[in-house]
Amino acid sequence: xxxxxIPTALLSSLLLITSSPALxxxxxxxxxxxxxxxxxxNHQNVKNKSLEAGxxxxxxxxxxxxxxNLANDQQLSELNTLTNQAKPExxxxxxxxxxxxxxxxxxxxxxxx
Numbered sequence: 001x002x003x004x005x006i007p008t009a010l011l012s013s014l015l016l017i018t019s020s021p022a023l024x025x026x027x028x029x030x031x032x033x034x035x036x037x038x039x040x041x042n043h044q045n046v047k048n049k050s051l052e053a054g055x056x057x058x059x060x061x062x063x064x065x066x067x068x069n070l071a072n073d074q075q076l077s078e079l080n081t082l083t084n085q086a087k088p089e090x091x092x093x094x095x096x097x098x099x100x101x102x103x104x105x106x107x108x109x110x111x112x113x
Contacts, residue, residue: 031067032078035060035095062106066098067091069109 039056068076072096078088087095101108 029061029064031064032057032060035063058106059102062102063095063098064106066101066108070094070097081110 036053036056039060040051040053070082071079071091075090075094079091082088082091098108
């Protein structure tokens with residue numbers, strides 16, 4: 001019996017459907033990457049559970065989204081220039097706000113607390 005060829009377009013569509021959008025967002029977003037690294041450090045001593053970056057994708061994608069929504073244009077420009085510098089106080093405050101919101105609602109966009 002000869003195998004049935006699968007059209008390339010169908011195969012590509014299946015790959016896109018099964019790909020995680022959160023992973024795509026996190027891999028290209030420095031705010032989410034930083035969040036994941038911080039969460040892994042914060043949870044490294046959790047007993048009986050081996051945590052991985054994927055465990056924090058939804059939460060950190062939410063944090064990055066809320067941070068970007070709360071920051072003004074000047075702050076967003078400054079984010080692009082931060083490399084290995086310490087976080088400015090405004091970013092720490094916005095991140096705390098975002099973290100609180102995303103703990104309660106992982107789909108949070110913009111709320112004032």
